[in-house]
Amino acid sequence: MQGFFKIQTNKQKQISGTKIKSVKKVTEYQFIESNYSVYDKITVLLNENDIELLLKRIIEEKPEVIFDYETNALSPYKINPIIHSIGISFEDDKAYSFPWQHKEFDLSKNKKIVSLWKEILSDKNIPLINQNILFEDKWSRVLFTAPSNWVWDTMVNQHIISSAPGTVGLKYQANIRWGIGNYEAPVAKYKTSKEENGDNKLSEINTTELCKYNAIDALVTRKLYLEQKSEFRRNRFLSKGRELFHNGLLAFCDIESNGICVDSNFYEKEEKELTSEINSLTGKLMNSVEALEFKKVTGEEIKLGSSKDLKKLLFDLMKLIPTKTTEKGSPSTDKESLEEINIPFTNKLVQIRKLLKIRDTYLAQFKRNDFNGKIHPSFNLHVARTYRSSCSNPNFQNIPIRDKLAKRVTRGGIIPSKGNKLLEVDFSSIEVRIAACHTNDPELIKYIHDSTTDMHYDQSKLLFLIDDNEMTTDIRFCTKNCFVFPEFYGSWYKNCAINLWEEAKNLKTALDIPLIRHLRSKKINNYQSFENHVKETERIFWKKFFVFKEWQEQAEQEYFKNLYVDMFFGFRRSGILSKNEIMNSPIQGTAFHCLLWSLIEIHKQSIEENWKTKIIGQIHDSIVFDLVPEEQERVLKVVKEIMCERIREEHPFLLVPLEVESEITKINGSWNEKEEIK
Numbered sequence: 001m002q003g004f005f006k007i008q009t010n011k012q013k014q015i016s017g018t019k020i021k022s023v024k025k026v027t028e029y030q031f032i033e034s035n036y037s038v039y040d041k042i043t044v045l046l047n048e049n050d051i052e053l054l055l056k057r058i059i060e061e062k063p064e065v066i067f068d069y070e071t072n073a074l075s076p077y078k079i080n081p082i083i084h085s086i087g088i089s090f091e092d093d094k095a096y097s098f099p100w101q102h103k104e105f106d107l108s109k110n111k112k113i114v115s116l117w118k119e120i121l122s123d124k125n126i127p128l129i130n131q132n133i134l135f136e137d138k139w140s141r142v143l144f145t146a147p148s149n150w151v152w153d154t155m156v157n158q159h160i161i162s163s164a165p166g167t168v169g170l171k172y173q174a175n176i177r178w179g180i181g182n183y184e185a186p187v188a189k190y191k192t193s194k195e196e197n198g199d200n201k202l203s204e205i206n207t208t209e210l211c212k213y214n215a216i217d218a219l220v221t222r223k224l225y226l227e228q229k230s231e232f233r234r235n236r237f238l239s240k241g242r243e244l245f246h247n248g249l250l251a252f253c254d255i256e257s258n259g260i261c262v263d264s265n266f267y268e269k270e271e272k273e274l275t276s277e278i279n280s281l282t283g284k285l286m287n288s289v290e291a292l293e294f295k296k297v298t299g300e301e302i303k304l305g306s307s308k309d310l311k312k313l314l315f316d317l318m319k320l321i322p323t324k325t326t327e328k329g330s331p332s333t334d335k336e337s338l339e340e341i342n343i344p345f346t347n348k349l350v351q352i353r354k355l356l357k358i359r360d361t362y363l364a365q366f367k368r369n370d371f372n373g374k375i376h377p378s379f380n381l382h383v384a385r386t387y388r389s390s391c392s393n394p395n396f397q398n399i400p401i402r403d404k405l406a407k408r409v410t411r412g413g414i415i416p417s418k419g420n421k422l423l424e425v426d427f428s429s430i431e432v433r434i435a436a437c438h439t440n441d442p443e444l445i446k447y448i449h450d451s452t453t454d455m456h457y458d459q460s461k462l463l464f465l466i467d468d469n470e471m472t473t474d475i476r477f478c479t480k481n482c483f484v485f486p487e488f489y490g491s492w493y494k495n496c497a498i499n500l501w502e503e504a505k506n507l508k509t510a511l512d513i514p515l516i517r518h519l520r521s522k523k524i525n526n527y528q529s530f531e532n533h534v535k536e537t538e539r540i541f542w543k544k545f546f547v548f549k550e551w552q553e554q555a556e557q558e559y560f561k562n563l564y565v566d567m568f569f570g571f572r573r574s575g576i577l578s579k580n581e582i583m584n585s586p587i588q589g590t591a592f593h594c595l596l597w598s599l600i601e602i603h604k605q606s607i608e609e610n611w612k613t614k615i616i617g618q619i620h621d622s623i624v625f626d627l628v629p630e631e632q633e634r635v636l637k638v639v640k641e642i643m644c645e646r647i648r649e650e651h652p653f654l655l656v657p658l659e660v661e662s663e664i665t666k667i668n669g670s671w672n673e674k675e676e677i678k
C-alpha cells in the first residue's frame with residue numbers, strides 16, 4: 001500500500017552566525033511505498049450482540065484500551081452532539097469499530113451497550129490511551145461519563161519526543177513510522193464544516209467506510225503508543241516531562257469541563273455598538289474628499305480593505321511620502337504607516353481596523369463558542385515548541401489588556417458563576433526568577449532578593465535618561481519588553497533600538513512630555529543618535545550581568561554540540577533553533593512548567609478538600625478561579641503555599657524565592673473589573 005509523508009525545504013536561514021541551507025518542515029504530502037496493510041487487521045461490527053460481547057470481554061480482561069470517536073463537530077457542548085462511531089484496539093495489530101449514532105444504527109438507545117461502555121470508561125483498572133485525550137474526554141463526559149483511568153496521550157507524548165512543528169498528527173506518524181498510506185482519503189471530504197462549531201458531513205458517508213477509518217485510527221494509535229513507551233524507557237530524562245504533562249492534561253480535562261461563564265447579552269450589545277461605529281466611520285470615509293477623488297479618477301469606489309487602492313490614493317493621487325516600505329520595496333499601508341501619515345482619512349481608517357479586529361477576532365471567538373452562557377476553552381500541551389501551553393476554541397490566552405476598549409469589550413463579558421468572584425493568581429516576574437536559576441547571575445539574584453529594587457525601572461532611567469519623577473509604568477513596560485527581555489533572550493542593541501524608538505513615539509513622561517521630545521532635550525536628536533546611546537547602554541548592561549552573558553555563550557556552545565536545549569522539568573527542545581530560541585526556550589518553558597506543576601497540586605488539593613471553588617483557566621503565568629466567596633481565605637492560603645513554598649521544596653533547582661500577585665472581582669463582577677488584593 002502506498003504511504004505518504006510531508007516535507008519541504010525552506011529558504012536559507014541564518015542561525016547564530018551559522019548558515020543552515022535547508023530547514024525541513026512538514027507541509028505537503030508525498031507518497032512512499034510500504035507493504036504494511038491495515039485493512040486485514042480491522043473488524044467492523046454491525047451486530048449488536050457482537051458489540052456487546054466485545055465490550056464484556058474488555059470488562060473481564062481489563063486490557064489497555066485505545067479508543068477513538070468520530071463525531072459530528074469539534075465541541076460536544078453544542079446543540080445535538082453526535083458520536084457517529086467508536087473505534088477500539090486492545091490487541092497487537094487488531095482493531096474494532098462499530099457505529100454509534102449513524103444512519104440506521106443508533107446504539108445510544110441500547111441501554112445494555114451504553115451501560116457496558118460507561119463501565120469501561122469508569123473502571124479504574126482499565127487503562128485508557130488516546131490520541132488527544134482532551135477531545136475524547138469531553139465527549140465522554142457529555143454523552144457518557146468522565147473517563148477514570150487515562151494513562152497515555154500519544155499526541156502530547158509525540159510532542160515531548162520531538163517538538164518539530166506539524167509532526168504530532170496521527171496520519172503523519174502512521175506514514176513516517178510504518179509507511180501506512182492515506183487511509184483518510186475516503187472520508188476526508190466529509191470531515192470538514194463550513195463553520196467553526198458547525199456539523200461536519202460524516203452522517204452522509206457509508207457506515208462501513210466510516211467504521212473502517214475509525215478502526216484504523218485506533219489501530220495506528222496503539223502502534224504509536226507501544227513504540228512511544230519504548231522511546232520513553234530509553235530516555236528517562238523525558239519521562240519526567242511526560243509525567244508533568246500527563247498530570248497537567250488530566251487537570252485541563254476538568255478545567256475545560258468546568259467552563260467559564262460569559263454574559264451573552266453583553267457580547268450581543270457590544271457587537272451591535274461596534275458594528276454601528278464601524279458603519280458610521282466607513283460611511284464618512286466613503287463620502288470623504290479623498291474617496292470621491294479616487295472614484296473620479298479611477299471610475300470605481302475605493303475598497304478600504306485593499307492595499308492596492310490605498311497605495312494609489314495616498315501615494316499616487318495625494319502624493320504623500322511613504323513612511324515605510326514592505327520587504328519588496330513598495331509603500332506600506334500597515335497600521336504603523338497609516339498612523340505616521342496622521343491625516344483625518346488615515347486616522348479614521350486605523351480606527352476602523354482596530355474596531356474590526358476587536359469585533360471579528362476577539363469578540364467573535366467568544367460568541368462562536370458560547371454554549372448556553374459558557375465557553376469551554378481547550379488548554380493544549382501539544383503545540384508550543386517551548387513546551388508552554390496554548391489555548392483554542394476560544395483562545396482564552398489571547399485577550400487584550402493594554403488597549404482599554406478591547407479590554408472592556410472582551411473581558412467585560414467574562415463573569416463568575418452567580419454569587420461568586422473571579423480570582424486570578426499570577427506568578428510575579430517568573431521569567432526573571434527562572435533566568436536567575438539557570439544563570440546564577442549574582443546581580444540578577446540580588447535584584448530578586450531586594451524588593452526595594454526594580455531592574456526594569458533602573459534600566460528605563462538609563463535608556464531614556466529620565467529621573468524618578470518622570471518615570472511611568474508604560475515606560476517601564478516598554479523597557480522590559482523591548483530591551484531587558486530581548487537582551488536576555490539573545491537580541492542585540494540594533495533590534496532593541498528600533499523597537500524602543502517606535503514605542504517611544506507614543507509615550508510620555510510622568511510630566512506629560514512626549515518621550516521623543518524629552519530625548520531631544522538630552523541631545524538625542526534622531527534615531528541614529530538614539531541607536532548609539534542604546535549600544536552604549538547595552539555595553540553597561542552586560543558589564544553588570546556578565547555572568548548571564550557567560551551562560552548565554554555556554555548555552556549556545558552546548559546547543560551546537562548536542563543540537564538540543566534541556567529544561568529543568570524534563571523537556572528537550574531539539575531541531576534547528578535560532579540564538580533567541582536557544583536562550584528563551586529553557587526560561588519560558590520552565591516558567592510555564594512551574595505554573596503547571598502548581599496548578600496540578602492546587603487542583604488535587606481542591607478535590608481532596610471538596611472545594612466549591614473551581615479552576616477555570618490559565619494564562620502561561622497565571623491561574624483563574626471561579627471563587628466561592630466563603631472559601632476565599634482558604635483558597636488564597638493554599639495557592640500561595642503551593643506556588644511559593646511547596647514548589648521550591650520539591651524542586652531544589654529553584655534557587656530564588658517565588659512570589660505571586662492576586663487580583664479579584666466583586667461578587668458577580670466581570671473580569672474587566674478585577675482589582676489587586678493588597
